[in-house]
Amino acid sequence: MIENVYQHFRKEERPFIDQVTGWVRECEDQYTPYLTNFLDPRQVYIVETIVGKRSGIKIYSFGGYQMAERNRLYICPEYFIPKQEDFEVSLFEIRYPIKFTKLSHGKILGTLLSTGLKRDYFGDIISDGERWQFFISDSMKSFVQIQIEKIGNVTIRFVEKTYLDILKPIDSWTIVQETVSSMRLDTIVANLFNISRQRSKQMIESGKIKLNWSEITQPDFELGILDIVSVRGFGRLQVQEIEGKTKKDKWRIKFGVLHK
Structure with a gap:
């Protein structure tokens, strides 16, 4: 089976x-x-x-x-x-000097993972443009609070919040329909972010692109349904629906696109 x-x-x-x-x-x-x-x-x-x-x-x-x-x-x-409450999900807000510095999704995630914990202990990291919050497994919240005092050079502290305090994320996906010649990673990144295939390939090989939050260096990797691709400096895309092939043997795909 x-x-x-x-x-x-x-x-x-x-x-x-x-x-x-x-x-x-x-x-x-x-x-x-x-x-x-x-x-x-x-x-x-x-x-x-x-x-x-x-x-x-x-x-x-x-x-x-x-x-x-x-x-x-x-x-x-x-x-x-x-x-x-059975899902054991906690919400932390990151307190930091907003007037004097900025945080980013990448810096926050990198700091969380520097504790040695795997990505699957952490849920979404969200922001309203200034404030930042993230979701975490209940079992790891005390450990993370003890381990992390700074993000980069910025002194921070984590404050636990209730679900009534969740930020309204500013991120909004744009839904687009595209016809692409193949499901290759370099082809789709080039199409969706309007860059050359060669540049797309170079970005992948140099580690500037992640697939489902993990680094990938294979330009010919074939994407599938619900894959999320993060492209440094450009944003993210998600394969939301594979609608089939055209008479010219090209793929009709519905994507979600989040521009940086």
Whole structure:
């Protein structure tokens, strides 16, 4: 059965598929719910595909707010309906001297990861243009508060907030329909951000582009549904829907684009 699942996904996604299969089996065998760490949209898609229409199992998700990109999932028997607090998601606001310095998503994420924690302990990092907040697994909030006193050279402190205090993020995705010659990473980045294919390739090979928050250096990597690509200096794109091919054998794709 697992081989049938593998054929629908990338070879490098097999370790995650094995992990998900283990979560599902645990839920089925022990009849108990399983709470994941924060997953990106592509990972959520894989979980939903594997669980599919399995009888007696449901999936619930929560990332701290309605439009969250990164979510924790509950894979659970039908009897279990999780409450918001069951997802164990906390919200921190970063207090820093706003008048004298600026923070960025990259600096904040880099500092959080410098603690040695994996990305999946952290949810979205959001901002209203001045203030910054991020979501974190309950189990790691005390550790992070103790470990981090600065972001770069800026002295900061983390203040825990309730869900009533969530910022309204200024980020807004623009939905665009594009026809592209292939699903290659360098082709799509060049098309969506209006740069040359050669420049796109150079940016990928020099580590300036991330796929689902991880560095990627393969220009010929083929993107799939719900992949998120971050392009340093330009913004982000997401493959939201693959609509099929044209008569000229090109791909019709719906993208979300977030310009810097």
